[in-house]
Each structure stands twice: as structure tokens, then as C-alpha cells.
Amino acid sequence: xxxxVRLAGSRADSQRPKTNPLVSISDExxxxxxxxxxxxxxxxxxxxxxxxxxxxxxxxxxxxxxxxVHKPPKNIERLTLLKSVHIYKKHRVQYEMRTHYMCLELKYxxxxxxxxxxxxxxxxxxxxxxMEVKKTKIEKIPEHIQExxxxxxxSVEETEVKS
Amino acid sequence: xxLRRVKKDGFEYIATxxxxxxxxxxxxxxxxxxxxxxxxxxxxxxxxxxxxxxxxLLEPLVWEQWLDVCPFCTTALRRVKKGGFEDVATxxxxxxxxxxxxxxxxxxxxxxxxxxxxxSSVYPTAAAFKxxxxxxxxxxxxxxxxxxxxxxxGNLELIKIPNFLHLTPPAIKKHCAALxxxxxxxxxxxxxxxxxxxxxxIEIETVDYVSAGTSIRNPKARVVTLRVKLSNLNLDDHxxxxxxxxxxxxxxxxxxxxxxxxxxxxxxxxNYDYGIHLLTVLYHESWKTEMWESxxxxxxxxEYIWENSCSQKNAVETLLRIKAxxxxxxxxxxxxxxxxxxxxxxxxVIALKNEGETENTMxxxxxxxxxxxxxxxxx
Numbered sequence: 001x002x003x004x005v006r007l008a009g010s011r012a013d014s015q016r017p018k019t020n021p022l023v024s025i026s027d028e029x030x031x032x033x034x035x036x037x038x039x040x041x042x043x044x045x046x047x048x049x050x051x052x053x054x055x056x057x058x059x060x061x062x063x064x065x066x067x068x069v070h071k072p073p074k075n076i077e078r079l080t081l082l083k084s085v086h087i088y089k090k091h092r093v094q095y096e097m098r099t100h101y102m103c104l105e106l107k108y109x110x111x112x113x114x115x116x117x118x119x120x121x122x123x124x125x126x127x128x129x130x131m132e133v134k135k136t137k138i139e140k141i142p143e144h145i146q147e148x149x150x151x152x153x154x155s156v157e158e159t160e161v162k163s
Numbered sequence: 164x165x166l167r168r169v170k171k172d173g174f175e176y177i178a179t180x181x182x183x184x185x186x187x188x189x190x191x192x193x194x195x196x197x198x199x200x201x202x203x204x205x206x207x208x209x210x211x212x213x214x215x216x217x218x219x220l221l222e223p224l225v226w227e228q229w230l231d232v233c234p235f236c237t238t239a240l241r242r243v244k245k246g247g248f249e250d251v252a253t254x255x256x257x258x259x260x261x262x263x264x265x266x267x268x269x270x271x272x273x274x275x276x277x278x279x280x281x282x283s284s285v286y287p288t289a290a291a292f293k294x295x296x297x298x299x300x301x302x303x304x305x306x307x308x309x310x311x312x313x314x315x316x317g318n319l320e321l322i323k324i325p326n327f328l329h330l331t332p333p334a335i336k337k338h339c340a341a342l343x344x345x346x347x348x349x350x351x352x353x354x355x356x357x358x359x360x361x362x363x364x365i366e367i368e369t370v371d372y373v374s375a376g377t378s379i380r381n382p383k384a385r386v387v388t389l390r391v392k393l394s395n396l397n398l399d400d401h402x403x404x405x406x407x408x409x410x411x412x413x414x415x416x417x418x419x420x421x422x423x424x425x426x427x428x429x430x431x432x433x434n435y436d437y438g439i440h441l442l443t444v445l446y447h448e449s450w451k452t453e454m455w456e457s458x459x460x461x462x463x464x465x466e467y468i469w470e471n472s473c474s475q476k477n478a479v480e481t482l483l484r485i486k487a488x489x490x491x492x493x494x495x496x497x498x499x500x501x502x503x504x505x506x507x508x509x510x511x512v513i514a515l516k517n518e519g520e521t522e523n524t525m526x527x528x529x530x531x532x533x534x535x536x537x538x539x540x541x542x
Contacts, residue, residue, distance in 0.1 A: 061339030126325035130374035138363035148450035
């Protein structure tokens, strides 16, 4: 049922032989990512805008559904320092560091699609821009949590709890 | 002016000759042919009889071949091999010694670019901005007063900013077409969040960090968060209550979600394994019933239970006393508990304690008390 559905992609490929010799198909089931959240941080808003256009277009071309693109408000860190090396306390100089953010949320990716998209998008990260990727993986409940183990274990005499 | 071929010592010159008056010593001269004026004086001497004291400073320089351009009129000087009354033939040559490495000015590449060219071959990868390769009239920078921003030639601002010239839409489409082979499809059966929840109840959240710096490692990357809904786990009533007590703050009552965040191990995989181990241990421990759990008091209860509470005792006692004062035949406790009014009262008290005080619950309690004690509403 679901295992078959998950491997459907790889099985269909083996029926129609691929001409691309670089693609290798393995039998292990893919991990599924329910949501992939990209947070991009930079000092220049124009650079982030261009990057957003690029990332959204790349996601569309690769067939990934984009949930939403939003821009959290910018964060400005200001410093007020003494202008001179020695004395002159009344004369200061002020610096500020502006960090602009852009958040891109993608839905429903398999691990190979996620790997391809992330590598493409991270290799083309412009200089001076940082990225945080939050991956939400979904999994079945492991076998050892399905049933309480006390039912299956042979009955052992209860030992007194020694304090 | 007489033109004569002069052959001296194997050298042949075509010289314009002029008689220079011999006045003891002759000077070094150069003569501009067109204007005919003399700007200096030139002296011819046989090489072995050079007497420098009375000469112009120019002379030794000419003889020692340091000077080949007349400083007065910048025409080249050439030494005639043999002395006598022959002038040095002058020839106009390029002023000064031209530097060896002059690049000839080539028109920029933009002039030879067609409108429908393949731009991805001009900028295949990320590269700095080259004004001669980009056929756009871009201006960037702070404009001069009552003027425009500076043009693209030699513009440092354009070179500093990261450009996306290698990522135009056709280039992106080409890249994605080549990458599409490596992607797999999402299973079509899981098209909504609820179905994902039903088949895959556990969610594991991990964060990756990409930034430029001396190190690619980020210590925050080892944090792993496990989220699971307790309704998906195989728990009975007692186990669920015990699990919630064990877990404490990590359980959210409104959404019925258990969050386990682990970062005590140095690697992400270790943290994930530890999280799964914690979940397993919690699950199994909550199914166990310890001996001391039977000592659970009323304060430990999560919700209000009416049976064996003082509210029940008080209500039953009051009703018994009422019945006794009215001299009705003794009704048993069970009959009282099974009667309608008491059941109503019980429900209203439970609602009040568990859900808190709202308009609804308070009015319900009022009604049930009135019915219990048979009081009519005050006018």
C-alpha cells in the first residue's frame, strides 16, 4: 500500500530505461519531508528580492509546491562608539547593521528532491547572505512503541523499591 | 640647402648640408627644416679629440649616446660618424621613447553582441560585473550635484554588489531541466496534512545552517525536536495521565502534542536516537502501575470526580435530613443518588469544576440547586 506508493517513482523509472547515466536508483524507502522552511538573511534587500525570484522559479520548475513566501521585518542593530582614540567623550560615531529576512516555505518533498533543490539553491547563494533550513520529517511510529512490552515479557516477581 | 649623399666610414647618409662656420669649436646644433631657425648649436668633433670644457652640456650627452632628442625642439639627433662640416641629419620621429607595452584601444564586446544571443554563455557562472560584457546602460552610485549617477565604466559599486547575471530565467530553466532527472515525486496518496498525520504520526524537526565564515560548522545544528500527538499512541486512560504527569511542560493540552527537544549529544543522529529512546521509555513507564500510585490523593487528580467527594456527601446528607424532617419513609442513599435532581446537580458541579466558571455553568448550577432543594426563585 503506502510502501508501494512511495517507491512508485523509482519503479516507474526502471520500466522506462533512463538515458541519463548519472541517475542511480536505490531500493531503500525515501524519507518524506512535510515542510521545508528556508530563512534567508542578508544586509541588502535588493539582493534578497532577486534571490527570492530565483528560488521560487527554481521550485516551480522542479515541481515543488510553494506554501508561502513572506518577509519578516528587518532587524537593525545600532552601536554608538567614541569617535576618538583618546578622550573627547562628547563626540561619538554611530554604526548600524541591518539584517533583512526572507522566508520561503515549501511543502511535501521527498529526500532526493529536497537534496537536489537545496544543493542548487545553496550553491547559488550570493556572497554575504546566510541561510537556515528547517526540515520537518515525518515518520511512522517505531515497532517498539506499538505495544507495551510488559505484556510480552515473562512475568517476573516484583522487587521492592529500595529507597 | 644642398642635399648630398654622404658616405663616410661605411655609413651612408642623406644629409642636408650646411656650412657651419668653424670658429674654433663648433656647437651641437639641430636645425628644423621647415622653419629654418636654429634652436641650438651642434658641434662635430673627431672622436678622439673631444675637449669638453668649452662645449655645451648637450655635447657629451650626444657623444655618449644618452641624448638622442634635442631638448630645445624635440627632434631626434643623429650623430654623423665623421667630423667636419657636415651637419647631422635630423629626422622627425616620435617624441620621446614610447613605452613598450601600450594596449591598443579595442572596442568593448558589447558592440559585437546580437540581440538574440545566448546570454548563458556570456555569464555561465557567478562572475564579477564586467562593463564591457554587459550591454546595458546602467548607472550606479550617488549622483553628482545636479547630475546623474556615474556610468558603468570603472564603477566600483557595480562590481561590489552580488549580481544575478548568471541566473536569468532561461538559465534557471535550463539548470532545472537538467536537475529534474534526480528528483522523485511525492506520493499522491498523501495530499493533505491529516492523511500525513494518520499514516506518519511522528514529526522530527532539524535545522541546517549555511553561512560564510572561517568554519562551516554551527553548534545549533545538532538540536532535534520530536513532535507526536498522544491520540496516535496506543495508550489507555491511566497511561495517558501518567505520561502527561511525567512529561510536564513538554505537553500542550490544547493541541494534544508532545514536544521533545534534545540537544545534549554532540551529533544530530545521537540526539535523534536519544529522542526516540526517551519516547520509548516514557511509553513503557506509563503503562506500568507502581505500588505507590494507589496513594494518589484528591489533589493529584487531573480532573474532578464527583463520586466519593465531599460535594456528594454533603448533598446526600442534606437530602436525607430534609426527608427526615418531612417524616417521609426512609429513602436509601442509592435511591437518592439515582434520582434525577441529584444527577443534575452532579453534572453541574462537574462542569463547574472542570471547565471553570462561565455564564452557562453558573446558571446550570443555580437551576440544579433550586431543583434539589425545591426552592422557588425569589421575586
